Amino acid sequence: MPEFLYNGKLYYNPVEFAMDRLGGTWKMPILWRLKDKVMRYGELKKEIPHITHKMLTSQLRELEEEGFITRRVYPVVPPKVEYTITRRGQRAIVIVEAIRNYGLELMKEVGVERQKQPKSRREK
């Protein structure tokens, strides 16, 4: 069994190492949004409705630290910050996509019902 240290943390296998970087509820959804476009903080917040402010900022920080996205601050007021996916992030998208497709497959298999949005009351 491989076993190694990285940034002071002990990992037992490559899966754990990868999941420590991409896992959790929000990192992959965030990366997915940045897949093919630059986005501002507020745009991400709108497109991922249930994420809290705290989680969005903390997950963006971690993704940045690990080199999956870059953060660009424009020195204007009010502040403007753009997030862009990096080459490493693009590589991760391949995995996210595989997991996403697998999730869809699994949902079909177990018969998950998509929530119907009432016609005249769409999510804001």
Place this chain on the structure above:
Amino acid sequence: MPEFLYNGKLYYNPVEFAMDRLGGTWKMPILWRLKDKVMRYGELKKEIPHITHKMLTSQLRELEEEGFITRRVYPVVPPKVEYTITRRGQRAIVIVEAIRNYGLELMKEVGVERQKQPKSRREK
């Protein structure tokens, strides 16, 4: 944004759905061990040295509930229980393998050092 209920829990996207079933520190390593062989509880425990009793049993239960493995009890004393991967589990292995390879790639990229095992003191 899709959004759906399954077993009383709310999910926001397919990635989250998949990760809820395969995520966590131990589920993929367990599945990985069962990839091509039937194993008893004690064998799994030995091959995944750092997992605790509690985590191994709880993760095996969840994998079973979600249909990734089957549990076969032999009515003997002392008890003998075998765990086998299912077709659904085999399908998941494809994903585990993708993540595993990605993890290895990432480790190389960031320069993770594998722990060298001293020649005469191998892990038991």
Place this chain on the structure above:
DNA sequence: CTGGATCCGATTTGATACTG
């Protein structure tokens, strides 16, 4: 040998208030 139950500390997350 396998596994359930309990206790308890550590870690994660959410809500809220405050800032330039």
Place this chain on the structure above:
DNA sequence: CAGTATCAAATCGGATCCAG
């Protein structure tokens, strides 16, 4: 608009004990 700080709630994980 974007971000930080703080506190409380919830979840997770490890250690331990008991049981068939």
